[in-house]
Amino acid sequence: MGARIEHLVTSGTFSLDGGTWDVDNNVWIVGDDTEAIVIDAAHDAEAILAALDGRALRAIVCTHAHNDHIDAAPALAAATGARILLHSADQPLWKQTHPDHSPDGELTDGQVLTIAGIDLTVLHTPGHAPGAVCLHAPDLGTVFTGDTLFQGGPGATGRSFSDFPTIVDSIREKLLTLPPETVVRTGHGDTTTVGAEAPHLQEWINRGH
Template identity: 60%
Template sequence: MAGTVRVDHAVSSGTFSLDGETHQVDNNLWVVGDDTECVVIDAPHSVDDVMALVGDRAVKAIVLTHAHDDHCRVAPALRERVAAPIMLHPDERPLWELTHGGPDDADGYLWDLDLADGAVVEVAGTRLEVLHTPGHSPGAVCLHAPDLGCVFSGDTLFQGGPGATGRSYSDADVIVESIRTRLLALPDDTVVHTGHGPDTSIGAERAGVSHGDSTT
C-alpha cells in the first residue's frame, strides 16, 4: 500500500534578489504525497534539500507558487533530477526570465506547463486546486488541498498578513483583493502553509489582511 497522503516540510536557506537588492532568506519546502508519489511545491535554493524530503518517491510535478528567484532557482536542476514537469502561471514570465532567461537567450529555458486558475493537480488520491492570487507578483498562485484542510500560500499570505508588495511587478491593492476574494473564502480552520515562516490559519489572518507587509 502507498499509505496515507501527507505533507512533508523542511527549510532551505539562501538568497532572494530583486531590484538590485539581495537578502538572506529561509524558505519553506513543501512536498505533498504518499509513500509512492508526490508533488514538490517551489524549488528555492538546494536540490539536495528537496530530495531529502522526496526520498525515492516518484515526483509528478514541480509546482511553483511564483517566480521570484528564491522560489524557482533550482527548479530546472530539480527537473533534471526527478524527470518531472515544472508548472508556473504564465503571468510570471517576466520574473522567471530574470533568473532563467527566455527564448531570446541561448542558455535560457522556460517552464513546462502553464498553471491556470481553477486547474487541479492530482497526487496520491488528493487534489491541489490552483487559486490565482496576484499581487505579490502577477502570476502568484496558492494551492488549496481541501482533503487535507490546508492551503499552500507561497508569498501571498503569511502569519501577520499579506506578502510584500514594495518591489517590481507587485501591487498592494491587488494582493489584498486576492486574499479577500480567494483565500478568505476558505474555511476558517484551513491551515496556511506559507512560503516563509510559521503556519497560520485563514481565521487567524482575517484581521491582518488590510495592513502589514512582509519583507519577502
Template identity: 65%
Template sequence: MPARVDHGTASGTFSLDGETFDVENNIWVVGDDTECLVIDAPHSVDAIMAVVGDRRVRAIVCTHAHDDHVRVAPELRTRTGAPVLLHPDDRPLWELTHGGPDDVDAWLWDLDLADGQVLEVAGTTLTVLHTPGHAPGAVCLHAPDLGCVFTGDTLFQGGPGATGRSFSDLPTLEASIRARLFGLPDDTVVHTGHGADTTIGAEAAALGR
C-alpha cells in the first residue's frame, strides 16, 4: 500500500507576547494503513488520533514550537509511544509552553531535527528543510514522492507566515522561502499549518523568486 496524506483539523488558541487568539490548525498525517508520521500536535489528541486511526505512529514531527503546534505533544507521545522531533533552535519557544530549566515539571522533546535530515515512513521519505523566520527553528518537510511539502506556518496560500512577534523576522522568513522552497517544482502542493493548500508556483509568482 503506497504512502498517502491524510488530513483533519483542530480548533484552539494561540498565545504569544501576552495576546491570545482563536485558531484552527490543520492536522497532517503521512503513512499507509500500517504506520504513519504525525506533523505537529495541535490542540486535541482525540482529533489527531481520529486521523491516525489504529496505525502505529512512528514519530511526531513539529514544524515549530508555537503553542498551537506543540501544546498536546506530551499527551500525544504518551498515547502513541512515538518520539517528538523538533529543531533545537526553537527551544526558547518550546519552553514557553513546556517549561524551562528552572521548572521541575519541564519536558523536552525527544530528538532534534536537522536541516537535510531524511525521515522515512511507509516506503516514502520526507526531507527536513530548515526555514527560520516565523520561528528560529521552523522547518518544512518535503515529500517528493507525494508531490508535496508541509510548511507549517512558514508559507501559506497568499504569502509568508506571520512575523512581528517574539523570535520572528520577516526578511529572514522571506529569504528562507526563496532559498529553500521556491527551488521545488512549481506543481508541488503546499500543505500549510492553517487554511487551504496552495502550490509553490502560485506563491512564487505572487512573492517573486
C-alpha cells in the first residue's frame, strides 16, 4: 500500500504562563506499510507506538514546542530511535517542557522531508509560536498546520512567545497561497481547506486577538 495519512487523537493538558487546560490533540502519521513519520507526538507515546504497528519511525516532526505537542516526543524517540526535529526558534519553549533533552535536528523554511516517496516541505509560520512550522505535502493534497491555522481562523496568540500580526502574515504568505483545495490538517479539531479559510482573512484582522 502506498503512502497514506493516519490520524490519532490523544488527550492530556496544555500548560503555559501559569495556567493548565485539558486538551485533545491531533497526531498525524504519514507513511506506508514499512516506514512513517509522526507529526506532533502528543501525550501518549504508547498509543502512537501502537498506531505505528512496527513500522520504522524515521522522524518525529514538531510543528511547535508547546508542551501538548511535544510531551511524548522523548519517550517515542527512545522507543523507536527516531530523531526529533524542531525549528530552532522554539528552543526556549522546548526547554520549559524538556530541560534535560534536546531535539536531534532543526527544521528550516523550505526544507524538504521525504517519507515513503512523499515530499513534505517545511513552511516556517511564526505567530502562535516563534518556531511554528507547517508541512505541505502537495502529492497528498494536504498541509499540516499545527496550531497556525484552524477551521475558523488562526491559532491563539494571547500568551507568551506569540503575536497576532505575525500569525496573520504567516497565514497570508505561506498558507493562503497554496491551492484552495488543499486540505488543512490541524493540531486540534476538525480539518478544513485553504479555500474555506481564505475569504475570512480580513475578518480575522478586524477582530484581532
